Amino acid sequence: MHRLAIFVLFIPAVAMADDKPRLDAYGDLLPPGAIARIGTNRFRAPKWVLESALSPDEKIVICAGNNSIAAVNRETGKILFDVKREHSLPNPYVAFSVRGEEFFVVKGVNQLNAHSVATGNVERTLRLPAPAAMKVRSIAGSDKLLAWTTYEHNSxxxxxxxxxxxxEFTQITDYPGENIGITSDGKxxxxxxxxxxxxxxxxxxxxGRLKWIISLDDKITATAFDEKSELIALGCDGEVLLLDLKTAKLTRHRFPGVEKLHEPWPTAMAFLPGSNGPVLWSGDNLGQxxxxxxxxxxxxPPLLADDDRIVGMHPLxxxxxxxxxxxxGAVRTWNEKGEETARRNEFRKSVVASISGDGKRVATVDGRGRAxxxxxxxSRIVESxxxxxxxxxxxxxxxxxxRLVIARGTIDVWQFTAGQKPALSKINVNRPTLSITAMTVVPNSDSIVVGESNRHLHAFDVSTRQKLAWGNWPLEAATATISAAEDRVAIAWSRGILALSTANGELLFxxxxxxxxxxxxxxVPPAGDVIAVNINETDLWLVNADWTTVIHSIRANARHLCFSRNGAWLAYADKNDVVVLERHTFGEVARFKGHVDVVTGLEFSDDGRTLLSTSDDLCCLVWSLQPLDQPKKPVTPEVLWTQLAGDATSAQRAIWQFADLGQTGVEFLRQQLQNRRPPLSQKQIEACLACLDKSDPRFRLFGRAILSTVNHESKSALAVGFAFVRSTEAKEFLELLLDRLELNYPVSPDELRLHRAVQALEWIGTREAKAVLEEAAKMHPNALFVNECKAAVRRMASLTNER
Structure with a gap:
């Protein structure tokens, strides 16, 4: 059976309770809901860049891509604007005017847009003489632009x-090919x-005379011109060519250590004068x-800029x-020694991260392996x-x-001891290296499970650094993702899913x-009672533990998924956004917006108060699950108790407000759990069932409304009464209701309120709150609620021991 979820949209408010803006370590405003940013978005255009230009005052770098144009302040790294590009052709050739008050970007065939430097908006469109895309260049000492077609052939x-x-334009006759450079006098x-x-x-x-200098049998990929030394640099596969314009002599210089043909090749080049003569800077397709x-x-010595091609070089x-x-999108300024001169992101290429259980520390490893x-x-580094x-x-x-575990070719374990430097040890894998693609930690244990690209699954005990007895499981394909509960580990690959017991490796399904x-x-949540899966990158399903029933589903490409430790929340990545759902209703609790590129990883802290996200924008954001815009005016416990039975958004806000009440909230919840409303009796259920067969639709609606509120305590009485209904409509309604009860999921507002009350007591976290849960677990007749209370008590005890 397949049931669609109730979908509630909520975007956290921007306002803070204390009305003070939250800033990161660089002084930049944090997005709504975030309490920390590790890394920075400075010195990085938000989207892919194909062409770039430096303003005449050398303060602004224009980064133009297929669909966007961004301006980056070269000195501070701040994004000045990011606007959508109007175009009909992909190549965004760009040039500044000589005075720098505007810049020009090729729009399409014989069209050139003039943009404002202040806003990035298009101010006017110029017509070009050729029915094709043209490159443009501003000429020093002249108000005019030089434009030429991008066709390769002379004709x-x-x-x-x-x-x-x-x-207005003046066509230049007999001008073959493209421009490499022009002298400062324009002659x-x-x-x-x-x-x-x-x-x-x-x-x-x-x-006006045209003179041929040299003919080359090479595929030229980049050029540069140095007027002072009268040199032209030409880049081709794995080498650069230097043409001395005074003697027409050509010299070839192979990249050192490069043997393979066709890679790398120069993609951007420029000259710096240098104290001992000109130095040619050459950036290639691999980012070096x-x-x-x-x-x-x-x-x-070479410099490693990024793992992506260099598209622009601009000497000052x-x-x-x-x-x-x-x-x-990375914008960097280098001195002649090859040193970066501006503080920028600590991460290169990529970043993976993990947040500690108390939410106070974040560990990161970037594409260079820097941990x-x-x-x-x-938001400062405390350990390198x-x-x-x-x-x-x-x-x-x-x-x-x-302990911190880092999985790459080997599995490194860092031991942290108060007052001592972190100590490194390695897990014994009985092989020189592993081709690890995914890793997960088994909750409340010292075990980890890793998947390899060679279709194997391994399990290790981190405390002993040894492989577990069952930890060598062959798979049918490379592991896509792994997630572990206390009793099972779930593995997904390209065409299937399986679950293994964490006790002995037995195949569960x-x-x-x-x-x-x-x-x-x-x-999977730590309890292992459900599985959240992304199906075909189009749907998000919540399925029961043995993969027989879809409990909830929504349309979403949830590329990354994780549960909170108490299993109450499910977070997923929706492109650049982070979405948090309430597991029981699949209602949307929060949608966090702040990354400027695709989210690549998610993890809740064990205390359930924060959520960590990583992204291709090379930033980590720490989000507060407790709303930062709680109302200043106090709300009575009676109002909050009513809200606990409402939609996911208002209920979660009420949970946190109960937590803020402290002991007052504990006492109120104790009374409510003791003064609970009794479940429907057998006679009341039979009376409602009789209403379902009435001809008057008002009776049928009344019976449905009352029966929809039944809890798991009334399941047996409802099953007995099922034999007394006659109409097909009534039987279908009761079958659906009984199926819901069979899933061991809270189905009525009263049951949802009980489960949310458990969350509130767990987040209060005091001994008094724990005592209320222990008392409720002994006396309450609702078995589903009792199990939730017991699980909360275990989690609270575990957190206390960890601290």
């Missing part, structure tokens, strides 16, 4: 001078005809920057600094663990918070999906 080339104010130009695997270099002097000293013909006028822009521990309150050069598949704090279904993500 299709066209160039023109453009007056950006009037839009001498250098260009190139680019063929598939050949190029021809030419020059045009002030009298190489520097070549033209005076002595030697390569300088001081001759000592250069700005680089990579396709992933760090951060204080959430200050290692820099192995190898990215990690996952990192996780163990339940007690004194295995489900091979139809050819048109896949499970890219799953999660």
């Amino acid at each position: 299709s080339s066209m160039s023109a001078w453009i007056d950006p104010k009037s839009g 001498t130009q250098y260009g190139m005809i680019r063929y598939e695997k050949r190029a021809e270099i030419w020059t045009r002097t002030a009298d 920057i190489r520097r070549f000293s033209c005076s002595d013909g030697k390569w300088l 006028r001081d001759g000592k600094h250069i700005v680089t822009v990579s396709r992933d 760090l521990v951060w204080d959430v309150k200050t 663990l290692s820099e192995s050069g190898e990215a990690a598949a996952a990192c996780r704090w163990m339940p007690k918070g004194n 295995k489900n091979t999906l139809p050819y048109n279904q896949s499970v890219p993500a799953l999660a």
Whole structure:
């Protein structure tokens, strides 16, 4: 059977209770609901970049992509604007006006948009002479722009001078190919005809004469011109060519240590004067920057910028600094020694992270393998663990918070002891390396489970550093994701899902999906009573533990999933957003917006108060599950008790407000749990069942309304009375109602209120709150509620021991 969930949308309010803006370590405003940002969005355009330009005052970098145009302050790294690009062609060739009051971006065939530097908005559109996309370049000492077609072959080339104010253009006849450079006086130009695997270099002097310099049998991928030294640099597969314009001599310089043809290749180049002669900076398709000293013909040590191609290089006028822009949006300023001059994100390439059980520390590992521990309150580094050069598949704090496990080619275990430096040890895997794709921690244990790309599953005891007896399980395909409960571990691969016992590795169930279904993500709560799965990247299902019944479903591409420790909340990634659902109703409790790229990981702290998210924007955000905009005016416990039976959003807010009441809330909840309303008697249920067969629709509606409020305590009485109804409509209604009760899920507002009251007492966390739960577990007749009380008491005791 398949039931759709109640879907309630809630976006946290921006206002804070204390009305003070929350700032990160860089002084930037945190998004609503966030209490910390680890990393920064500075010095990074929000979306992919294909072309870039530096303003004449050298303060603004324009980053243009297929669908967006962003401006980054070169000195502070702040995003000045991010606007949608109007275009009909993909290549966003861009250039500033000479005075820098506007910039120009190619819109499409023979169209050029003029944008305001202040807002990024389009102010006007210019018409170009050629029916094709054209590159543009501003010329120092002139108000005009030079534009040329991007066609490779001579027969299709066209160039023109453009007056950006009037839009008038003057076509340049006999201008083959594209422009490489132009002297500062505008009198001498250098260009190139680019063929598939050949190029021809030419020059045009002030009298208009065209002179051919050299012909090359190379595929040119990048160019640079240095007027002072009269050099042209040409990039091709694995090397750079230097053309001396005074002698027309060409020299080749192979990248050091590069043997493979066709990779890497230069994608952007520029010259810096250098104290001992010009230095050529060359950025390639792999994100590496190489520097070549033209005076002595030697390569300088390479620089690793990012793992994405360099799309722009812009020397500063001081001759000592250069700005680089990579396709992933990173904007960096380097000095002539190859040192970055601006503070920017600590992470490179990628980041995986884990939050400690108390929510006070976050561990991160970036694409270079650099492992760090951060204080959430200050967003500062408190421990620098290692820099192995190898990215990690996952990192996780163990339940007690004194061990950190990092999984990459090996499994590293960092032991934290008060007053001592963290100590590193490695788990014995009986092999040189593992190809780990996923890792999970078994709740309330010292065990971890890892999946490999070679279709194997391994389980290890972190305390002994040894493999568990059952921990070598073969799979049918590489592991997509793993999630563990106390008694089971669930594994998803491309075509199926299975569950194994954490006690002995026994197969609990295995489900091979139809050819048109896949499970890219799953999660199980610590109790292991349900499974949340992403189906086909289109649907989110909540399924019972043996995979026989779909309890809830919504339309969502939940690429990453995780449950809170008490199993009450389910978080999933919706592109750049983080969504939190109440598990029992599948109602949306919160939607956190703050990442500027796709969310790549989620984890709740064990105390249930915070949620950590990682993203491709190379930032980690820590979200408060307790609303930061709680009303200043106190709310009475009676009102909160009523709200506990309402929708997911208002109920969760009421839970936190009960927690704020402290002992007053504990006493009120004790009284409510003792003065509970008795369940429907057998006679009352039979009377309601009789109403279902009445001809008068008012009686039928009344019977349905009353029976819809039954709890699990009335399940047996309802089953007995099922034999007395006659109509098909009544039988279908009762079958659905009994099926819901069979799932051991709270189904009525009263039952939901009881479960939410347990959450409130657990978050209050005092001895008095624990005593109320223990008392309710002994006296209450609702078995489902009793089990929830007992589980909450165990979690509270476990947290106390861990602290």
